[in-house]
Amino acid sequence: MAKHRNRLLAALPAADLNLLETQLQSVQLEKRRVLEAPNKTVDYVYFPETVIASVVAICGREERIEIGLIGCEGMTGLTVLMSDSKTPHSTYVQVEGEALRIETEAFRKLLAQSASLHNRLLRFAQVFTAQIAQTALANGRAKLEQRLARWILMAHDRTVADVVTMTHEFLAVMLGVRRASVTVALDGFEKKGVIEARRGSITVVDRKAIERMAGHFYGVPEAEFRRLIG
Amino acid sequence: MAKHRNRLLAALPAADLNLLETQLQSVQLEKRRVLEAPNKTVDYVYFPETVIASVVAICGREERIEIGLIGCEGMTGLTVLMSDSKTPHSTYVQVEGEALRIETEAFRKLLAQSASLHNRLLRFAQVFTAQIAQTALANGRAKLEQRLARWILMAHDRTVADVVTMTHEFLAVMLGVRRASVTVALDGFEKKGVIEARRGSITVVDRKAIERMAGHFYGVPEAEFRRLIG
DNA sequence: CCGCTACCGTACGTTTCCGTACTGAGAAAG
DNA sequence: CTTTCTCAGTACGGAAACGTACGGTAGCGG
DSSP states (O other), X not given: OOSOSSHHHHTSOHHHXXXXXXXXXXXXXXXXXXXXXXXXXXXXXXXXXXXXXXXXXXXXXXXXXXXXXXXXXXXXXXHHHTTOSOOSSEEEEEEOEEEEEEEHHHHHHHHHHOHHHHHHHHHHHHHHHHXXXXXXXXXXXXXXXXXXXXXXXXXXXXXXXXXXEOOHXXXXXXXXXXXXXXXXXXXXXXXXXXXXXXXXXXXXXXXXXXXXXXXXXXXXXXXHHHHHTO | OOSOSSHHHXXXXXXXXXXXXXXXXXXXXXXXXXXXXXXXXXXXXXXXXXXXXXXXXEETTTEEEEEEEEOTTOOSOHHHHTTOOOXXXXXXXXXXXXXXXXXXXXXXHHHHHOHHHHHHHHHHHHHHHHHHHHHXXXXXXXXXXXXXXHHHHHHHHTOSSXXXXXXXXXXXXXXXXXXXXXXXXXXXXXXXXXXXXXTTEEEESOHHHHHHHHGXXXXXXXXXXXXXXX
């Protein structure tokens, strides 16, 4: 098995990993910690280990929605890969835990130093783009039940246990729907026996069934990940 | 004024532009011409001049939706910038016209040769990511009227005249809604006097009013473009 | 000029989700 | 142990958009 819990790091060739490792710093990140704020310079690039972060698009005061989820399979700060240092989006911790991080400027130097590293990580940017696109598709065409199933699957992919700590309220914000709609939908899930819902947490019981519920709306970015990162 | 009708090319520093120019080929692209098919290798990278192309996410047989629009402000084949050569999406011509193109392999060599060129173009990838994200937001939170207004504005930004050639049917596929819903909504637009609708075309009459209708759902990626490309 | 086809306008019952709001129950705080 | 707060369950009317479908009109091909 790989040395790193972060799968993106684990998949790096030794030379590139060595470059990074000297500057990586381990941190514990609490829930709701903001990693990137809209139109602010990114200070650190994070490689989550057990943390899961949400990337959220915002416009105006009220309109916001989650466009992607980043956990142990990836990294934040994709804008730095794009030779920039800001994004209009917000990124914050959804499930607390550990992550490795590196200062933006140091990271930028490493990218300039190793085209191989840069290219490797750009492939993850491609995966994440596919994830955003899939979110756009699901938001436009899927029923709430399917979208919720998709979200649970994505969160499940990024956790070690089968439990996701998350209130209906927060989930509603992520999906851009009413809190009550989430409650009703999750209730349906539990009655079908595919999850167990507790106050503030969801436990995956029958993953296969959830995958069937999500239908084609789950899987495309995940296949891209396997193809490009492995 | 810039030498190139494609704004991305026009904004390139002379050295990088020279590299590209020797290999660019001018082509006329008819409506519905497929530039990129899902999971197929990309043959050419296109820099639209008067062409407008749609990038569409597909899953299953029926579920599809437009995730972005690429015209004279950008380029197709972003996957090549990401050190890859396929995407799960489909890209095809929505409004016919001219474009410049370069073979993928030749393009890849130029990127390896000039980090400056690569970084410049990656910034456009960042802009396009913002566009996809905004689409996800609009699909999840906006009313059809707002989404339609947003689409018209984006198309308008990429045309020289004020006319967009597009049937309700096609527009419905792009937005992932019923054809009839588009008809009703466009009818509302025309009654307000903000557009003129003809058989198979829409003419922008009062752009400011359309911007007001789109509200916050229009503008974020456009601001990113100005910031990063200029 | 006629017929055909593609495109647009309209209608009706139905589904999904919203806005709002009230209530109860589990967890934390005093 | 009691208070307080957060979270979850439920309800009801209403808006948006859907599926389906029928008829009308513009413009093209013959």
